[in-house]
Amino acid sequence: MPLQFPFSAVVGSDDMALALVLTTISPEVGGVLVRGEKGTAKSTIVRALAAVLPPIDVVAGDRFSTDPRDRSPLSPDGPFTADAPTETRAVRLVELPVGATEDRVLGSLHLERALSEGKAEYEPGLLARAHRGILYVDEVNLLHDHLVDLLLDAAAMGRSTVERDGVSVEHAARFVLVGTMNPEEGELRPQLLDRFGLTVEVAAPRDPAQRVDVVRRRMAFDADPETFAASYADAERDLTARIRAAQERVAHVVLSDAALLKIAEVCAAFEVDGMRADLVTARTAVAHAAWRGRSRVVLDDIRAAARLALPHRRRRNPFDAPGLDEDLLDRVLGDEEPDPDPPEGTDGRDGEPDRGPDGDGADPGTSDGPAAPTTGPHDGQDGGSLDGQDDGGADGAEDRDASDDAAAPPHDAAPQPGDRPGDQPGSPGDGGEQPPGTVAASGDPYRTRLFTVRGTGAGEAGKRSRAVTESGRRTGSRRSLGGSDTAGSLHLAETVRAAAPHQVARGRRSGSLRFRADDLRVATREGQESNLVLFCVDASGSMAARRRMEQVKTAILSLLLDAYRRRDKVGLVTFRGHGAELALPPTRSVDIAATRLQDLPAGGRTPLAEGLLRAAEVLRLERVRDPRRRPLLVVVTDGRATSGPDAVARSRQVAAHLAEAGTAALVVDCESGAMRLGLAGVLAEHLRAEHVPVSEVSADRLTALVQDHVRPTGGPTGAPTTEGAA
Structure with a gap:
């Protein structure tokens, strides 16, 4: 096993080191969530923690790490006698992959025994292995919600209950849950965030001297791990002794x-x-x-x-x-x-x-x-x-916010010659158009209608569109492809049904069934998937009226909040002047998208075709990177096209191309007033997209529309075609 970087040699990250130590002293604290930018040694310090924790005594041969002093052990391998042999071992650090299945986490039927011997025997999962140790989830924000629920429930209750595949087992599962995440890749839901006991923000040190120390130590470790680890051996032993003393003292x-x-x-x-x-x-x-x-x-x-x-x-x-x-x-x-x-x-x-x-x-x-032993040359966790x-x-949070602001894409604020009168800036008075580059604020977000991608997908689990997923209601079965394809999805009844007709040919006279690999069937389930919601936003002069842009930004902010709740990825393309730009590449972090949106200025011509072309290119690249995730293109515009020759014809041609490619789209019509041209509706026809006025994005507005179209006797006269409210 390769040497880990010493815990006491990590530079900075004082709050993170303190939180990890405190939750190992008192596991009832509830674990630690570490948020931070990439390259801040989050994983390094978590993996180094296990090496400084005091070893534990366990019942020899027990798969569930039972404490010999526990008078009522919750172990399926029990009961144990008072003189049962014991052994001392190091605390385990169990890593949970983001792509793990529910069966891998909880444990399930021992497949080999079930098929060869006909016995329903429980095979422990990661929660059992992590008992009295550390369960580490890197990129916990990318973990499926139902798995996060399982982890947090087990951490809170101190035990895991498995009821599936003919197995009924309960075992102890008391562990320190540690999750790390990069906020740029998406947030945890608030109710899940609250279940972590402690949370810390980490950032790279800004002091050049500290950064030099980080690089020097890392290079020294990579060059000679044994010598570097030996130089911190005394500090590691002192830290272990201090943690052991604190664990003994905490109850008093x-x-x-x-x-x-x-x-x-x-x-x-x-x-x-x-x-x-x-x-x-x-x-x-x-x-x-x-x-x-x-x-x-x-x-x-x-x-x-x-x-x-x-x-x-x-x-x-x-x-x-x-x-x-x-x-x-x-x-x-x-x-x-x-x-x-x-x-x-x-x-x-x-x-x-x-x-x-x-x-x-x-x-x-x-x-x-009592005087506490030091953990390294700097009396603590590397410089603190x-x-x-x-x-x-x-x-750390202030630095990250500042970097986010600095990374906001620049916008060309200069007016373009030859703009249409409707695109030129007007009086900055209330409700009039603003000077080019003016940034309008948004209002409070509201609950939106649910917009979905048509058909049935096969993407990551989420809460938007219908899809074949690993969780959800069972709809049938299919032949197993072998390997990890059977994990968490064995359809036992269909497997037996597939093997039964071949028992005579396989020489079975009595006893258990004889199975082969091609008999295995896995369940197919239908649930909901998350999607890529790509916003293509018109920021031209025709959108620059103060009230209009405020209404538009509020609608987009509300849709972003809806995308967050449904676990979608989001991206933002804006177009104004003579071109379009990718203001935010597709990401899970909707708060960064909201920041980009708030800083979005408006003014200039309307290069609608360029905006749609840029969106099409983003979708093409994302289809290569993540082919399972289906996109939903949300075009926010009044439908005007004023940049370049044949602007209207070009925009409609690009829209037709997107439609031919099968891109699911939604056109949010921002045109208002008595003299409407209806250009956004025409664009929606070419995109084969749903057309929704910006005032009807709200779920409450939809409810009012439905009520207006219902007869007093309760008979419908016609209602908007939609999939309901969020």
Whole structure:
């Protein structure tokens, strides 16, 4: 097994290192979600963590890592006698691939035994292997939602229950769940985000000296891993000893009523939803006190816990920036310690004797407890303390936001000669057209209608269009292709039915059935898939009226929010002046798309054909990169085409080409007023697309339209053809 980069040799990432250590001290904290840009050592530090954790004792030969001290072990391999042999082994780091199936995670029927011996025997999955260890999911935001639900439920309950394929098993599954993700590739749903106990933001160091240190250490490790690891061996052993001491101390740390009240005040001040934030903050504060060698929780512990447990719980929608107002945190906490001196001979809990690690009832506010061993040359996690008392967490988010703004594509704001009078900027008064390059704000997003791709696809699971997926209702079976094709989808009844007619020819006289590989059948299931929603937005002068552009941006923002909820990828093409540009390549990050949209100016000619051509090229490339994901092209325009010779004819020709290619499309008509030309409707006909006025994108508007078309007696006179509201 190759050597891992030492945990104590990683430069920076102090908050991440602290969060990982605290959740291993107290697994009840609920795991860690690490958000950060690419190349910030997220995976490196997670994989290095297992090497510094104290080894554990397990019952020898047990597949479920049962603790010998557990009086009621939840293991299918049990029961165990009091003198059962034990063994000591290192803590496991189990990595869950993004493409794993549900059976691989939970475990399922042992296929070989079932087919050869006719026995229904359980084969453990990754949750069983991760018990009392670390379960690591890289790119957790790309994991299917139902798998994330399984992981978080198991982490919260401490056990896994399997009821499938004739198997009924329950086993212990207490592990530290660690997920890493790049926000540019999409966000987790808020309800899933809340289930992670702690969240940290990581970013590459901005200090040149630190960056030099990162490169120097990495090059030294790559050149001679053994020598480099040996130079940090003492720091690794000290860190292991400190974690072991904290794990033994955490059960005796005092969390007073005053400290709990302070935690409640902090959670209330930040207006977090539910009570999970209070519980996680309290557990994290206790773990932090144990890590710092204290016998009771003090303000510093609550502050450190709040910085890790609250930022991600303040988000109301994916467009809210994560983070925590540390000035507000300091104001709520104040300077007065929450735990006054307890009566002599007690620890402040109803007169019980002091159970602190020192047993001396010392005032925690005046001492950090026993001196803690260092973890490396810099007394902590590479250039900083593992206690995380500096302000590094907020800087990463600010740096990322600044880089996002800087990366916003430039727009040509100059007016184009020869523009139509309707495309020229008018008076900047209310409702009039704005000067070229003017940026209009959007309103609050609303619930939109559901727009889908026709037919049945076979893409990644999502919540938009109908598709054959790995989850959903079972609709039939098909012959297995072999290899991993049987995982998680064996159709046992159809497999038996396929093998039954051949038993005599295979020489079966009695006993179990005789199977061959070509007998295997896997279930086919119908569910919903996610799609690529590509917005092609008209940003020309005819769209520059303040109220119109505000309405358009609000509609697109609402559709983006809908795409986020349905797990779609999104992209943004804009056209104005004499050309079109890809403002945002297809991505899962709808918050970046929202940022690009808010910064979108308007003005100039209307190169509709160029916009459609650019969209067609993006779709062609994406079809090569991700052939299973079906696209939905959303053209947001008033239908005008004013750039270049034969602009109208060219735009309709390109639209017809897209239609011939089978591109599913939607035209959002932005034309308003009494003198409508109906050009967007004509464009929709050439695209063979659904035509929807921008005012009817809202699901509430659709409901009102349907009610207007229903007779008083309840008989319909005709309703819009749509698949319903979101």
